[in-house]
Amino acid sequence: MQTANECFNIVEEDYLKFLNKEKIFTESKKEKIMVLKNIYIPTSFWIEKKYQKKGSTLFLGISGGQGSGKTTIAGILKIILQKFFKRKICVTSIDDFYKTLNDRNRMSKNVHPLFKTRGVPGTHEVNLIKKFFREIKRKNFNKFIIPKFDKSIDDRLKKKNWKRIDQKPEIVIFEGWCVGASYQSNYLIKKPVNVLEKNEDKKFVWRKYVNKKLKKEYKKIFSMIDDFIFIKIPSFKMVFKWRLLQENKLKEKSYSKKKIMSYNEIRRFIMFYERITLQMIKDLSKSASVVMFLKKNHKIKKVQFKL
DSSP, X not given: OOOHHHHHHHHHHHHHHHHHHTTOOSSOHHHHHHHIIIIIHHHHHHHHHHHHHHOSOEEEEEEESTTSSHHHHHHHHHHHHHHTTOOOEEEEEGGGGBOOHHHHHHHHHHTOGGGGSSOSTTSBOHHHHHHHHHHHHOSSOOOEEEOXXXXXXXXEOOGGGSEEEOSOOSEEEEEOTTTTOOOOOHHHHTSOSSHHHHXXXXXXXXXXXXXXXXXXXXXXHHTTOSEEEEXXXXXXXXXXXXXXXXXXXXXXXXXXXXXXXOHHHHXXXXXXXXXXXHHHHHHHHHXXXXXXXXXXXXXXXXXXXXX
């Protein structure tokens, strides 16, 4: 029988290298080790158990507020599941399926000006997401490619830079801020949650359109996910602070120095996400299979597993 201690000994080195690469310097080595032992290894054992029980490709959704650490957490789980459990893992983000800048410009003219900004349901290429799930579920697997989106240029990369899926994965981790989000009732839609909605969506055309997409197209996509891991932020106020840190990282990693957001641009940008994020905190705190609770200092306080 595989043990947590065996797992720790095998993955520790790769885990610490990954955190350094991701520039996670806010914790001491001792703290990092503790999180690996108390959070990430137990979560990986839980995922492995789920995979064995299903007996075919397991689809996991990881969601949480902007800057909550979804990509980092997904990367760590991939290391453990690959290195210790020897699983074939595919990690991708709903962000890579954003519509092109040209498509969003057309939406901003034809539907509502706010759709020029990426993020909310309706700004993703849903047919490409469906194809991604469909291709992986096929009995006779064929190699295929999925898009990559570069946030620094606010556009999809050319096909030659897309990600190749060369083998059928045993576990798929599909991460993104709105993964697993549910639609709201009409009376909630009419009440603005911030100044962006109040001043720039006075007739709630944008909100209604987003909600309609959640109710129909996105509900179908999310229904294909077996289990959800939800990263619960302490409050929406922390999103701005963490998104600012994320943007600073993007400056160092990006292919281009274009379109890195300023302080004020980030403050406005997160308003696009606020309504759905607040609703997800209410819904997924109860319905997600795994809930990771974050503290204000961005560290994971505890993890809760549900049957």
